[in-house]
Amino acid sequence: METVKITNLSKKFRRYHQKSSNIKYAVLNLFKGFGSSRHEDFYALKHINLSVQQGETVGIIGENGSGKSTLLKLIARILFPDEGTIETKGKIATLIELGAGFHDELSGRENIYVNASLLGFKKKEIDDKIDEIIEFSGLKHFIDNPIKTYSSGMYLRLGFSIAINVNPDILLIDEILAVGDENFQKKCFERIEEFKDKGKTILIVSHDLNVIERMCDRVILIDNGQQFSKQDPVEAISEYHKRLFQKRKQALRLGPDKTAVETSGEMRTLTATQFNRWGSREAEITSVKFFDDQGNETYDFRTRDHLKIRMDYHAKKLIKKPVFGIAVYTEDGVLLTGPNTRTGDCDIDVIQGQGSVEYVMESVPFLPASYLFTVSIYDHSLRHAYDHLEKCLVFNVVESRKVKDKFGTLHIPAQWRHVKKGKPEPR
Amino acid sequence: MIQKLKEIYQYRFLVLSLVSRDLKVKYKGSVLGFFWSLLNPLVMLAVYTVAFKYIIKVRVENFPIFFLCAFLPWSYLNASLSMSVGAIKDNGNLVKKVYFPREVLPLSVVLSNLVQFLLTFLILIPALLFFKIDLGLALLLLPLVILFQTGFNLGLSYFFSASHVFFADIKHLLEIFLQIWFWLTPIIYPVSFIPEKYLVLYKLNPAVWFVEGYRSLLLHNKGIPFQECVLLFLIGAVFFLFGHLFFNYKNKRFAEEI
Numbered sequence: 126m127e128t129v130k131i132t133n134l135s136k137k138f139r140r141y142h143q144k145s146s147n148i149k150y151a152v153l154n155l156f157k158g159f160g161s162s163r164h165e166d167f168y169a170l171k172h173i174n175l176s177v178q179q180g181e182t183v184g185i186i187g188e189n190g191s192g193k194s195t196l197l198k199l200i201a202r203i204l205f206p207d208e209g210t211i212e213t214k215g216k217i218a219t220l221i222e223l224g225a226g227f228h229d230e231l232s233g234r235e236n237i238y239v240n241a242s243l244l245g246f247k248k249k250e251i252d253d254k255i256d257e258i259i260e261f262s263g264l265k266h267f268i269d270n271p272i273k274t275y276s277s278g279m280y281l282r283l284g285f286s287i288a289i290n291v292n293p294d295i296l297l298i299d300e301i302l303a304v305g306d307e308n309f310q311k312k313c314f315e316r317i318e319e320f321k322d323k324g325k326t327i328l329i330v331s332h333d334l335n336v337i338e339r340m341c342d343r344v345i346l347i348d349n350g351q352q353f354s355k356q357d358p359v360e361a362i363s364e365y366h367k368r369l370f371q372k373r374k375q376a377l378r379l380g381p382d383k384t385a386v387e388t389s390g391e392m393r394t395l396t397a398t399q400f401n402r403w404g405s406r407e408a409e410i411t412s413v414k415f416f417d418d419q420g421n422e423t424y425d426f427r428t429r430d431h432l433k434i435r436m437d438y439h440a441k442k443l444i445k446k447p448v449f450g451i452a453v454y455t456e457d458g459v460l461l462t463g464p465n466t467r468t469g470d471c472d473i474d475v476i477q478g479q480g481s482v483e484y485v486m487e488s489v490p491f492l493p494a495s496y497l498f499t500v501s502i503y504d505h506s507l508r509h510a511y512d513h514l515e516k517c518l519v520f521n522v523v524e525s526r527k528v529k530d531k532f533g534t535l536h537i538p539a540q541w542r543h544v545k546k547g548k549p550e551p552r
Numbered sequence: 553m554i555q556k557l558k559e560i561y562q563y564r565f566l567v568l569s570l571v572s573r574d575l576k577v578k579y580k581g582s583v584l585g586f587f588w589s590l591l592n593p594l595v596m597l598a599v600y601t602v603a604f605k606y607i608i609k610v611r612v613e614n615f616p617i618f619f620l621c622a623f624l625p626w627s628y629l630n631a632s633l634s635m636s637v638g639a640i641k642d643n644g645n646l647v648k649k650v651y652f653p654r655e656v657l658p659l660s661v662v663l664s665n666l667v668q669f670l671l672t673f674l675i676l677i678p679a680l681l682f683f684k685i686d687l688g689l690a691l692l693l694l695p696l697v698i699l700f701q702t703g704f705n706l707g708l709s710y711f712f713s714a715s716h717v718f719f720a721d722i723k724h725l726l727e728i729f730l731q732i733w734f735w736l737t738p739i740i741y742p743v744s745f746i747p748e749k750y751l752v753l754y755k756l757n758p759a760v761w762f763v764e765g766y767r768s769l770l771l772h773n774k775g776i777p778f779q780e781c782v783l784l785f786l787i788g789a790v791f792f793l794f795g796h797l798f799f800n801y802k803n804k805r806f807a808e809e810i
Contacts, residue, residue: 138808198807202651205804221649230577239573242566243650 126214128295128326129177129200134209136170136195169195171350173209179294180324184341184358186334186365189401192350193330197221197297200328215294215326218244223284229273233264233283236272240287254290261312262286282309289316296320298329332401332515334362334458366458369400369516400517404510408440408447408476408502415520424518427525428493428536432486436500438512440476446505447473449482454497454516455534461491467505490536491522556800560653570660575667589668590675593624604740612742614771617683620676621770622739622763628669629705629759630730636661636709637716637723644810654803655796658709666702676770686773693776696784697765703788704758707795714802717809738763758787 141164170192177183187193198204200211201219226243227236237258241251259268262282264275272280296317317340320327331337337344337358344361346353353364417423418431426432436449450465466473466482473482498520501513530536560567579585597616600623605615612618639657640647647654680687715722737759738745746754754760765784768774776784 203648203807217651219650226643226646226650228573228577230580231573235573235576239569242563242569243646243652245563245566245652247565248568 126179127176127212128179128214129175129328130210130212131173131175131200132210134170134173134175134196134199134206134211135168136192136199136204137166137207138169139164140167168350170199170347173347173352175345175352177326177328179326180321181343182321182327182329182341184337184344185328185330185347186332186337186344186361187347188369191347193345193347194299196347197299197328197330200295201297213295216245216292217295217297218288218291218293219297219299220285220288221297221299223281223288227272227280227284230271232270233262233268233272233275234259236283237287240284241291244288244291244293246291250291254292258286258290261290261316263309285309285313289313293325295326295328298327298331300331334365338362363457366456401515402513402517403515404502404512406512407442408438408444408511410436410500410502410512410514411439411479412437413498413500413514413518424520426489426520426522428491428522428528428530429488429525432489434484434498435481436483437479437481438476438502439479443475443477444504444511445475447476447511448503448505448507449473450501450503450507451484452499452501453491454499456495456497458497458516459534461496461534463499465503465507467507488538489522490538492528492530492534492536493522493524494534495519495521553796556653556655556796560655560659563653563656566652567656567660567663570656571664571667574660574664586671589671593620593627593672593675596623600740610741614683614685617679617685617771618742618767619740620679621767622737624669624672624676625701625762625766626734626737626739626759627672628665628701629708629762630734631668632662632665632705632709633712633726634730635665637712637726639709639713640717640806641713641720641810647810648807654806655710655799658713658799659706662702662706662709665705666698669698680770685771687770688773690769690773690775693781694766694769696781697762697769697776700784700788701762703792704762707788707791707793710792710795710799714799714806717802717806733757733759758791761787 173196175183185193185196195204197219198221199206200213201217201221203219203221226240228239231239234255237255238248238251241254241258242248246254259265262268262279262285264279264283267275267279272283275283298317317327321340327340329337329341341358343356344358345356346361346365348365348368353361355361355364412435414422414435414437415424415426416433416435417426418433420433434451436451438449440447448465448467450463452463453461455461464484496519497516498518499513499515500517502511503509503513504511528536575586579588582588584591597620600619601616604610604619605612636658639661640654643657646652647657677687712722712726736754736757743751743754743760743764761780761784765776765780768776
């Protein structure tokens with residue numbers, strides 16, 4: 126049975142040049158048409174077709190701003206389509222915002238009622254579920270306290286417990302699987318698996334491609350509002366990597382300077398389209414630069430070259446025990462290495478204001494190819510991201526005379542030795 | 553339209569829990585609790601009585617009752633509008649993240665004000681008895697008038713809350729508008745104070761009809777003529793319908809514009 130059917134769906138948004146929701150502009154614009162100042166339409170989604178059968182789990186991937194969350198919101202009826210139709214069968218629950226509508230003054234229990242009714246449930250249905258919800262959240266002892274006394278983790282746990290324990294036919298999930306501690310996360314995944322087994326339909330939007338690959342029967346890749354024709358998870362994901370890489374290369378080649386994160390202004394424009402960036406931003410990476418052994422800035426290296434990476438940061442307030450980390454990926458998104466200052470025994474006590482962190486490779490171990498580079502600042506537990514720039518930069522390793530290895534990705538410092546039988550070579 | 557109303561009905565528990573949330577939050581932690589709702593009109597009553605009966609010397613029989621019969625419904629209207637104007641925008645995080653019929657937001661504001669309005673009858677009825685006002689069969693019409701006024705309030709709330717999403721200044725305009733409206737409505741003076749030649753214009757104000765209706769039932773123990781009943785019904789229905797349609801027309805772009 127088809128539970129979600131989307132036919133030729135398009136969605137336009139307005140981009141205002143000058144949003145006139147105050148009286149000055151309204152008066153100025155009166156002659157140009159009331160309230161609707163100069164704006165242009167742009168398509169967030171274009172001609173999307175999708176048919177989801179009952180019991181399927183479908184992943185939606187794409188860059189920031191590609192339109193994937195818009196698609197989910199359209200299915201959830203939060204937004205309305207401009208063209209095309211969306212038909213859904215059965216009750217929809219959205220895990221888009223956890224704890225939406227919570228009120229601080231009310232107790233956890235009272236909030237369960239308000240929140241679940243927001244998801245369209247009746248008192249009786251909630252009465253039947255409430256014990257299970259409380260049990261799942263693990264907040265039994267706090268449930269009658271006002272939730273202003275809750276920690277943010279408890280808050281999210283309660284929200285998730287409500288959303289996951291109501292019994293929808295279609296579950297829409299947007300980037301919220303990173304909730305709570307590992308234990309709770311495991312519980313959440315188990316519950317979602319249970320959902321799958323019960324033959325419910327699930328649509329997931331996520332940047333975490335591992336999750337997508339693990340859980341989804343099909344994957345929709347959305348790029349610039351348009352969908353990729355193939356929906357096989359492996360094909361869609363590798364296509365995603367391919368396109369990401371193409372774009373990044375182009376962007377970097379076009380830029381005045383090869384760092385994607387040179388100035389904050391440029392960074393912002395790149396954030397929206399070129400790479401994913403997240404974090405609370407109490408501390409920010411302001412620039413990332415690569416240098417050779419002469420101290421010249423370059424992004425082309427040879428295997429076994431000396432490579433120095435300098436990350437400049439700006440901490441807006443005092444941050445204790447931050448952890449700086451980097452990661453290097455192949456073009457296909459395979460993680461090659463992901464060291465950080467904590468595992469590298471370079472503990473940083475506090476940071477405040479500006480500064481930089483350097484990472485030096487005495488000998489570049491990569492074989493000729495292009496590589497993606499990620500840089501981040503986390504808290505000491507590595508759970509909370511201050512700033513994370515996922516695959517924000519590309520560097521190249523080019524052919525060299527020193528190293529003639531051709532196959533694979535890595536150059537491993539090692540020696541060959543031929544041992545003749547019976548007559549070991551003298552040392 | 554029928555479908556939409558059905559859907560709102562399906563979400564009745566949400567309306568109910570939003571209303572009870574509103575009321576609970578309002579009174580939680582305060583010592584006097586819901587007596588504040590009663591205290592407020594009592595204080596206003598005292599202030600206006602002193603000002604208009606003893607200082608300005610408006611000659612009206614039973615001024616306190618005369619005032620209360622109009623002031624309480626007016627407060628219901630006033631509070632409904634000024635509280636619901638931000639209902640959509642202030643709940644932006646909900647509107648942007650969860651689906652539910654958006655009408656529920658202004659609706660629950662109006663209904664929680666209705667509950668408080670009904671509670672104020674706890675003052676009004678004893679006051680009527682205290683001033684030895686005859687109460688009779690006319691009271692049977694009261695629920696109807698309250699219903700029609702609720703339709704009227706709701707329609708306006710739909711209109712203002714939907715406009716506010718696209719035009720933030722509407723909130724401030726509404727404040728001023730309500731001030732002027734208060735004085736254009738016979739709350740602290742009788743309709744007879746209005747010069748004959750302005751009377752037709754004056755009566756274009758729908759609130760005049762509601763206030764007069766309440767007074768007729770509560771103060772004069774008189775029924776309301778059939779034509780006026782129909783008029784009240786029409787005012788309630790037309791405003792509700794217009795507000796509802798306008799709201800539904802604008803509804804599609806709420807989540808994008810907030």
